[in-house]
């Protein structure tokens with residue numbers, strides 16, 4: 001396997017993990033990975049597309065930032081997502097954003113529409129999620145299809161240098177240095193939204209954890225928070 005093939009397989013795996021966690025339904029949602037200064041790998045659609053949950057490495061195509069084929073034959077039989085500007089503008093805005101996940105998690109959309117801001121309502125339940133919430137999760141307030149560079153830039157501005165942004169009435173964008181991190185932080189955001197909705201549904205009030213507790217909510221490092229978590233996500237995938 002070439003390095004590019006390995007990256008295609010990883011992006012496809014990320015798509016299947018996101019779908020298995022209910023962060024996308026049907027055929028909507030896509031992941032990408034920056035390859036160099038001009039090109040990225042992105043989940044494309046074809047006439048044999050069976051949905052994001054069934055993404056194959058071959059569905060991940062090499063394209064240019066302008067949306068053309070990144071090498072001969074890359075777009076034969078494949079179509080680039082309409083919302084390519086989400087990926088390109090997020091990557092261009094910050095060199096650390098090599099991987100971008102655009103997903104439609106219903107719980108995150110519902111929590112935002114219910115007027116619930118994502119806050120650190122728990123701690124050791126999910127430390128990466130708590131830390132993500134503590135620093136704030138911004139909202140892009142438009143429900144539009146982000147299919148132009150201008151709209152992509154508007155979304156990036158709303159992101160305010162945070163790794164995730166909620167797109168009102170639409171979904172989320174999650175950006176990171178790796179595919180695994182982009183998907184894992186989307187899973188954490190979804191868990192925060194689900195718990196917030198659950199507490200509200202039980203008649204409770206959402207309260208942030210005590211400030212004093214942060215001293216004992218350490219960053220446990222990538223070996224625990226990303227590598228082990230990713231192994232689990234892959235292991236729980238349904239057999240294809």
Ligand SMILES: [Zn+2]
Pocket residue numbers: 028029083102104170171
């Ligand atoms: Zn979308």
